[in-house]
Amino acid sequence: MSRLANRIAVVIGGSGGIGAAITQRFAAEGAQVYATGREAVDGVAPAASDNKEGSVHGIRADAGSLTDLERVFARVRSEEGRIDVLVVNAGMSGYATLGGISEDHFDRIFGLNVRALAFAVQGAIDLMQPGGSIVLIGSIADVIGTKGYGVYSASKAAVRSFARTWANELAPRGIRVNVVSPGPTDTSMFARASDELRNAVINLIPLGRLGRPDEVAAAALFLASDDSSFTTGAELCVDGGAAQV
Secondary structure (H helix, E strand, O other): OOOOOOOEEEEEOOOOHHHHHHHHHHHHOOOEEEEEEOOOOHHHOHHHOOOOOOEEEEEEOOOOOHHHHHHHHHHHHHHOOOEEEEEEOOOOOOOEOHHHOOHHHHHHHHHHHHHHHHHHHHHHHOOEEEEEEEEEEOOHHHHOOOOOEHHHHHHHHHHHHHHHHHHHHHHHHOOEEEEEEEOOEOOHHHHOOOHHHHHHHHOOOOOOOOEOHHHHHHHHHHHHOHHHOOOOOOEEEEOOOOOOO
16 A cells, blocks of 8 residues: 555645545555645545554645646746646536537536646656656547547547647656546436436446546555556546447
């Protein structure tokens, strides 16, 4: 339980759901984790508080604000001087068929899922050294044409494309870039869904159930750690086979 011992990790969007699971797992593996969220992120700290090596430092910040991102990285620079692992998890979805796409719908989704992600990575790379790892949280929506989710799916396809390009650009610096793409995952969003909807989604998954946030966190840990030292530009789908078979 020490695959991230002495590592400094930043999780953008680490306050709930998949992000909180990643924050907790990284801390349990020995990392000093700086986790951001638009609301207080103290709630993720107790799960890691008994660990004698890792810890969680919550930072209230809006991932879509460049000013907030600059403040996050300035704090990490001041307190730690480097970043070993960056995870960008902040994102949002929304329903709109082609005829119903508004400027606001498009701008909100691309603003957080694409623009904010790009500037988060840009803000972190000057603090990263050879051996560093960047993990972007995508979605299997990047390859699925789900009715009403065209903008969301396109934003996640952009994340996948960014990973390929940045893996190539950052390879000479010894920094790896990969994507974890979850399928349907049992987060608060699905907890609010009707039994009918949950069952309909589950029926599309070969393994016959929703994923768990800790399973996505395990994939992020693999890509963050030296276990994946020869892996870059890849997409690891954690979807129970939903987009694979």
